[in-house]
Amino acid sequence: MLQSFKNISLVLLLVSGLQTSWAFSLLGPIANPGDAWQVSVIGYNYPGSADIGEPKNLGEEYRWNTPVLYYAEDANVLNFYGSNGVVAINQAFTILNNSLTNVDANTPGLTEFPLNSRAFNYQASALGLRDMKSIVMQAMVEELGLADPIRFAWTLHNRYLPGGATCPGGEEYLVVQRNYDITASPLNQVQYSPYVNGTLYTYYLLELCTSPTDPQAVTEPVIVDPLNYNPPVSATYEQGVPDGTYFLGLSRDDMGGFRYLLSTNTILYESPTAGAALLSSTTTGGISYGQPFVLYTSNYTAFAQAALTNDPVTLSNLYPGLIITSSFPYYSYTPTTNYVAYYTNLIGAPQGSQTLVVAPVVTYSVVTTYSNTYANLIVPPGSHTNVSSVGTVYTVTVGPLSGAPAGSPYVTNTAISYVSQPNVPTGDFYINTNACGTNLIVAILATNLVSFTNVIYAATNVTGQSALEYVVTTSATHIYVVEAPICGNSSGGGTTTNAPGLYQGIGGMQFTNAPFDSLLGQYFQPITNNYQMHLIVGSKLITQTFQRVVTQPDILFTAADLAPGPDQLLYGNFYARSFPNFDENNVGAGLAGPGTLNPAIAITFNKVSNRYENSAGGDELTQTQYPFYGSFDGTTNDPVVYPNGTSIANLANQVLVQVTPASLPNGTNGVAYPIQSFAITGGAFTPPYTWSLASGSLPPGLALNSNGTITSATNNVSPGKPTMSGTFDFTLQLTDALSRSVQWPTYSIIIQ
Numbered sequence: 001m002l003q004s005f006k007n008i009s010l011v012l013l014l015v016s017g018l019q020t021s022w023a024f025s026l027l028g029p030i031a032n033p034g035d036a037w038q039v040s041v042i043g044y045n046y047p048g049s050a051d052i053g054e055p056k057n058l059g060e061e062y063r064w065n066t067p068v069l070y071y072a073e074d075a076n077v078l079n080f081y082g083s084n085g086v087v088a089i090n091q092a093f094t095i096l097n098n099s100l101t102n103v104d105a106n107t108p109g110l111t112e113f114p115l116n117s118r119a120f121n122y123q124a125s126a127l128g129l130r131d132m133k134s135i136v137m138q139a140m141v142e143e144l145g146l147a148d149p150i151r152f153a154w155t156l157h158n159r160y161l162p163g164g165a166t167c168p169g170g171e172e173y174l175v176v177q178r179n180y181d182i183t184a185s186p187l188n189q190v191q192y193s194p195y196v197n198g199t200l201y202t203y204y205l206l207e208l209c210t211s212p213t214d215p216q217a218v219t220e221p222v223i224v225d226p227l228n229y230n231p232p233v234s235a236t237y238e239q240g241v242p243d244g245t246y247f248l249g250l251s252r253d254d255m256g257g258f259r260y261l262l263s264t265n266t267i268l269y270e271s272p273t274a275g276a277a278l279l280s281s282t283t284t285g286g287i288s289y290g291q292p293f294v295l296y297t298s299n300y301t302a303f304a305q306a307a308l309t310n311d312p313v314t315l316s317n318l319y320p321g322l323i324i325t326s327s328f329p330y331y332s333y334t335p336t337t338n339y340v341a342y343y344t345n346l347i348g349a350p351q352g353s354q355t356l357v358v359a360p361v362v363t364y365s366v367v368t369t370y371s372n373t374y375a376n377l378i379v380p381p382g383s384h385t386n387v388s389s390v391g392t393v394y395t396v397t398v399g400p401l402s403g404a405p406a407g408s409p410y411v412t413n414t415a416i417s418y419v420s421q422p423n424v425p426t427g428d429f430y431i432n433t434n435a436c437g438t439n440l441i442v443a444i445l446a447t448n449l450v451s452f453t454n455v456i457y458a459a460t461n462v463t464g465q466s467a468l469e470y471v472v473t474t475s476a477t478h479i480y481v482v483e484a485p486i487c488g489n490s491s492g493g494g495t496t497t498n499a500p501g502l503y504q505g506i507g508g509m510q511f512t513n514a515p516f517d518s519l520l521g522q523y524f525q526p527i528t529n530n531y532q533m534h535l536i537v538g539s540k541l542i543t544q545t546f547q548r549v550v551t552q553p554d555i556l557f558t559a560a561d562l563a564p565g566p567d568q569l570l571y572g573n574f575y576a577r578s579f580p581n582f583d584e585n586n587v588g589a590g591l592a593g594p595g596t597l598n599p600a601i602a603i604t605f606n607k608v609s610n611r612y613e614n615s616a617g618g619d620e621l622t623q624t625q626y627p628f629y630g631s632f633d634g635t636t637n638d639p640v641v642y643p644n645g646t647s648i649a650n651l652a653n654q655v656l657v658q659v660t661p662a663s664l665p666n667g668t669n670g671v672a673y674p675i676q677s678f679a680i681t682g683g684a685f686t687p688p689y690t691w692s693l694a695s696g697s698l699p700p701g702l703a704l705n706s707n708g709t710i711t712s713a714t715n716n717v718s719p720g721k722p723t724m725s726g727t728f729d730f731t732l733q734l735t736d737a738l739s740r741s742v743q744w745p746t747y748s749i750i751i752q
Helices: 012-015 073-098 123-129 132-143 233-238 253-262 302-310 310-316 644-658
Strands: 001-005 025-028 054-056 068-073 116-119 155-160 170-177 199-208 216-223 246-247 266-272 276-282 291-295 324-344 357-376 387-400 410-424 428-431 440-460 466-484 501-503 510-513 528-536 538-549 557-558 573-575 581-583 594-597 603-604 611-617 620-626 628-629 656-662 679-681 690-696 702-704 707-714 726-735 743-752
Touching: 025 253, 025 510, 068 073, 068 528, 073 132, 073 253, 073 510, 073 557, 073 603, 073 690, 132 199, 132 246, 132 557, 132 573, 132 628, 155 216, 199 573, 246 690, 291 302, 302 310, 302 357, 302 428, 310 357, 357 466, 501 702, 510 690, 510 726, 581 603, 690 702
Parallel strands: 068 510, 068 557, 324 440, 557 603
Antiparallel strands: 001 199, 025 054, 116 246, 155 170, 199 216, 266 501, 276 538, 291 466, 324 357, 387 410, 387 466, 440 466, 501 528, 528 538, 573 603, 581 594, 611 620, 656 679, 690 726, 702 707, 726 743
16 A cells, blocks of 8 residues: 655744634534545545544533533443543543633633643553543543644644555645634734644645545644644544553643633624523523412322332322333342131130230241332422331220120220331322423411321130231322413524524533432432523524523443454554534525534443453464553552452442431521531441531532531531522532442532
């Protein structure tokens, strides 16, 4: 195969006078109508590239417009990488959370972000390890809308083959730039840039003469000053990360791209996130509610018992309107104890006397129980679930008075005792059939006490004597006055819900770990998230409130065997990433964008792990080991390699850990919020414990102390007073003495 290299000296002339700065490239769909020239033969999605998108021009970018995304790891990741793997994933998102909270608050020059954010661990390099946290970062930067700025600083647009010319050397190429430096600059300075994190790039053309008239071609970047190499996270998939290299954070180049995409100053015609319901559209914000009505709740204990033993179809028939998002059956060979009560004549007793005998009878049977998750089962604030239940036990016997002569009249004896059962589902609930959100409780009209009787045993003998034992438990239901949220329209002349419009950027993003309920990677608990976007109509800013019910992870981490083909036995991909969900519905005629990015996406780690190269050299057979994923930093701690037994065992401990309280009460702006203290049970964590927020925030005025107590932000002993109304979501994290951690993602405090 012939190869021809064309060095383009014109590049250095073009860049004269440009500032040495950072730059970024924007990711969009592969060869959509506006960029039909982005074809494989000139360097786009060519064989072996594994491209999930290609560079787009300014104003044709694709971005996310929901401010909170939820990520989870499935069983393939949990069972292979264990707790340390989960920690590495969380570390990557902590970096993203710290960087992307409010991109408009960054300094104009982004000097708080380094030009080079890489570091090096020599021990990990010697072991051939790639840092798992950094792999997650580079995958996410791409999925969030940034392409490789080094690869596309110079890129091919199209070419011309003069008559009679052939490869090599005959083609004439049009080269363009798809790397941008969007900062305040003089009007005579272009925004296309050959700089990446201050590193200047030229290029050469590489032709592979696969055809005399239609050769494979691509631009190859060349560093003008090899001693000044500052690759951003967004370039690492194509440019590669040497073994032992890891990222301390996002580079200045990466943040330049994210600030452009997310800034409220970047206004694009786009659609809201798929699956989000528009609740209201006002100039002042807030949710619009309809006329009040009366709502009757139902007993949660009865529902929990029915849900445990009925399949989803039967349960849906029992509770019309209930949406069951997932259901998994469990089978067990379970003993059942029934009590038999009877009277008998005891040896030595007076003639005609009888004694009550209660005998347990144990039978075994196959029992099917169900674990369900629901999208619209609402437990009102203040209602309790899984708490201790106190029951009154009545034992009633009808027979002769103790010690009375034979033939005496029967009497009724009633004995009363009390029993406490832990973790009994109690409280009340209702099924929400309004897709626009949860009802607002205006007032409580009545509280009804509901009693349930459970008979333990009952018996009557031939003489009319009888015995009965039963337990009476009591719970409460309510009659509420509520108002239902109204789905609004975008303020564009009565257009339909979620119509596209001219929207500001969302200003920042946060990522929350929302794990599955078990190592099986099932039972994702639906999450309701409300957020606001700002629509521009006729130079007027309209605040819109959206509600998104998340029934599956927005970002799923999984693992699979990604072994390469026979021509590259050792290398292959360290991970695979799904194609972003590009929304191209609002792309203008002849353009490639703009558009939005929607959930859900998947990142797949390579489970091949340790590899061994066997090759023959002369008469000897040599074997070389090549490790794969690891976790390491700049300390003297040994790198963590995957998989390992300790990490997997720690994960099992985490699954068993339960935190109390399970939810937090609402508060009022300016009113002291009661002190809340977190505690754990189960698992095998080693004290002392340190509590922290993995993501999100508490209401201003409140703070979480390292001992797990929510108090005043100014001291750790007094109740705090919230200073702002709103809904504040956060992820709670506990770290033990051995640096193992576990998180609980869906806590929220509503300040009214």
